[in-house]
Amino acid sequence: MMHREEIPLYNNDTALPKLTVGEVVTGLWHRNKYLVIRKIGEGANGCVYLVAQQSQQVALKLGRDANAISLEYRHLQIVEKQIRHVLIGPQAFELDDCELERKRWSFFTMNYVHGETIDRFLSRNGVSFAPFCLMRCLRSVHALHEIGYSFGDSKPANILIDPSTFQVSFVDFAGMTRFDHAIKEFTGLYDRAFWGIGARKAEPLYDFIALALIIVFSVAPITKEQERTLLTFSQSQRKKWLVQHLTRHQQSATSLFHLIEKILLADPPLTPESALAQGASLLQEQATAKKSSKKKKTRAHIPLWVQSLLVTAGLCVVCMSVLFIWLLR
Numbered sequence: 001m002m003h004r005e006e007i008p009l010y011n012n013d014t015a016l017p018k019l020t021v022g023e024v025v026t027g028l029w030h031r032n033k034y035l036v037i038r039k040i041g042e043g044a045n046g047c048v049y050l051v052a053q054q055s056q057q058v059a060l061k062l063g064r065d066a067n068a069i070s071l072e073y074r075h076l077q078i079v080e081k082q083i084r085h086v087l088i089g090p091q092a093f094e095l096d097d098c099e100l101e102r103k104r105w106s107f108f109t110m111n112y113v114h115g116e117t118i119d120r121f122l123s124r125n126g127v128s129f130a131p132f133c134l135m136r137c138l139r140s141v142h143a144l145h146e147i148g149y150s151f152g153d154s155k156p157a158n159i160l161i162d163p164s165t166f167q168v169s170f171v172d173f174a175g176m177t178r179f180d181h182a183i184k185e186f187t188g189l190y191d192r193a194f195w196g197i198g199a200r201k202a203e204p205l206y207d208f209i210a211l212a213l214i215i216v217f218s219v220a221p222i223t224k225e226q227e228r229t230l231l232t233f234s235q236s237q238r239k240k241w242l243v244q245h246l247t248r249h250q251q252s253a254t255s256l257f258h259l260i261e262k263i264l265l266a267d268p269p270l271t272p273e274s275a276l277a278q279g280a281s282l283l284q285e286q287a288t289a290k291k292s293s294k295k296k297k298t299r300a301h302i303p304l305w306v307q308s309l310l311v312t313a314g315l316c317v318v319c320m321s322v323l324f325i326w327l328l329r
Helices: 066-082 116-126 127-147 204-219 225-231 236-250 254-263 272-299 303-326
Strands: 024-026 033-042 046-053 056-063 093-100 103-111 159-161 168-170
Touching: 024 093, 033 056, 033 272, 046 103, 046 127, 046 168, 056 066, 066 103, 093 303, 116 127, 116 168, 127 168, 127 204, 127 272, 204 272, 236 254, 254 272
Parallel strands: none
Antiparallel strands: 024 033, 033 046, 046 056, 056 103, 093 103, 159 168
């Protein structure tokens, strides 16, 4: 049996080893083996791979920092144990170490979440799906808020939507933060402090604003050059730019952008309960409009030749009735 002291500890300055397809990762303590299928993604804290354990496919996150990997694993366990009425993220399976390139690395496994990032989903399906996505995301993080945590690092890469079931899942819980603590992991474009509309502190509104910004830049994307320009702006200039960006794109979805503007800029700030209620009202409004539109389309969809045939048939019935009455006389 291998002893922990035989394997040197890695440090954060060491480059994370790249796993290759077909490589086998063996846990040092649980001794489970994982066959690498492909790389799923990479973030600040590590890389995620799709792996096979016996006949089951799972996701394996290999980390640069053992403490960060352990903390994220505990976050997933907290979510799983304390939030039972809604599924918001992956289920954690196993925390372990492995030896790669004569150094020790920490990893954990979780169920593989199938889906595409929220920005890609909206790009493919259109702005009409945006209210649905926003509400699903708000409800998911609200469940997290009820146990006293903020998700923290909300960005498109961390929100997946299954195109077949429309299930919304959050991934990468490394930035999950207890309320009233400072947010340490964030992405500038979706961070309210970047725009000068609030502090970088864990609370419900921090997540709601981040999600509203994700929807904005998914349905009205900006270029990398525009992002670089924003970095040179002061907070007040960024806030002014954001208001102009919302105004420019309001016509594509007036009610949606009106709600987003309230979440971002309302003074006093919109409460989470009010945001959820107004979001639900927006979805109801959209559903009613769709039903009305379908009825109109159904009425208008009768081909001209069918309409002519119906008119002719009606005239024939009238004529036959008149003739029958005349014959009876």
